[in-house]
Amino acid sequence: MSQLQDALQQIKDPTVADAKTQFEQLINEGKAASQAFIQSSAEQLEQWVIDVSNKKMSKEEFNELVSSQTIVAKNFVASQAIAAQERAEKLTINALELAATKIVPVLIAAAV
Amino acid sequence: MFKHFRLSAAPRGIIVCAIVLSLCACATMTKSSSQVQVQQLEAAHLTFIDHYTRAEGTPAPWDQASFDSEVAKITQQFTEAEAAESKAVPARKEFIKNCAALFQRDVALVRKNHSLSPSYAAHRKKQLQQDYNLFLNQ
Numbered sequence: 001m002s003q004l005q006d007a008l009q010q011i012k013d014p015t016v017a018d019a020k021t022q023f024e025q026l027i028n029e030g031k032a033a034s035q036a037f038i039q040s041s042a043e044q045l046e047q048w049v050i051d052v053s054n055k056k057m058s059k060e061e062f063n064e065l066v067s068s069q070t071i072v073a074k075n076f077v078a079s080q081a082i083a084a085q086e087r088a089e090k091l092t093i094n095a096l097e098l099a100a101t102k103i104v105p106v107l108i109a110a111a112v
Numbered sequence: 113m114f115k116h117f118r119l120s121a122a123p124r125g126i127i128v129c130a131i132v133l134s135l136c137a138c139a140t141m142t143k144s145s146s147q148v149q150v151q152q153l154e155a156a157h158l159t160f161i162d163h164y165t166r167a168e169g170t171p172a173p174w175d176q177a178s179f180d181s182e183v184a185k186i187t188q189q190f191t192e193a194e195a196a197e198s199k200a201v202p203a204r205k206e207f208i209k210n211c212a213a214l215f216q217r218d219v220a221l222v223r224k225n226h227s228l229s230p231s232y233a234a235h236r237k238k239q240l241q242q243d244y245n246l247f248l249n250q
Contacts (some may be wrong), residue, residue: 006183040242051231059234064221065239068214072243075210 007053010055011103016024019102026095033091037076041069041092045099053107066100146204147248149193153208154244156186157215158237166227174226183219190215207247213238 007105008020030042048065051057071091080088160182190212197205218236222228228236 044238048235056231057229061229063237064217069239071210
């Protein structure tokens with residue numbers, strides 16, 4: 001089992017089960033992407049979630065990384081061809097939003 | 113009478129080439145000096161992060177005056193870099209503005225907590241390197 005799955009296992013709340021599955025899918029799809037930026041973004045986000053769950057980083061620090069990465073990702077998405085923008089946005093910005101709004105708040109509550 | 117003052121086609125061509133070449137050289141130098149400046153901004157931000165990363169388990173020693181002075185110095189660097197950018201390349205100006213905003217976010221975090229966790233610092237540095245590389249490799 002991966003470290004991310006270990007971390008997500010701590011979330012028992014059934015109301016976020018779908019969000020958990022969706023998040024894992026976005027991370028896996030992002031890591032398999034051919035573009036280096038999307039790949040790196042997914043790998044970084046995965047590691048941030050793992051570190052928050054292990055209390056190596058505060059929620060405030062996590063949120064800071066997510067906010068900044070969203071800015072960086074918007075620049076990246078804008079630099080892509082129109083046809084590729086939707087996918088790039090899904091694998092970067094949407095994954096960041098999902099982590100910040102659905103996954104990490106519940107993960108921190110579960111880890112207390 | 114003035115025919116020896118007239119430029120023949122060949123020297124005119126040479127002059128045009130010389131002008132084009134010098135304009136290209138100017139553009140290259142501008143881009144290159146701008147890149148060096150951007151790299152200096154990146155280095156300053158990364159050094160700031162290193163400076164305020166607490167060692168695991170140790171309380172952070174805090175020196176308000178030193179912090180203020182360091183922040184003022186780096187902020188000035190960002191301001192000067194942004195001002196030096198030509199309006200002809202708005203993307204470069206915008207990028208420096210965004211980087212300055214990222215730096216100020218770290219300043220706010222350090223001002224509040226007096227330090228950064230080693231984990232955050234490592235992730236932040238990687239994130240910044242990714243951001244700067246994306247720009248520098250364009």
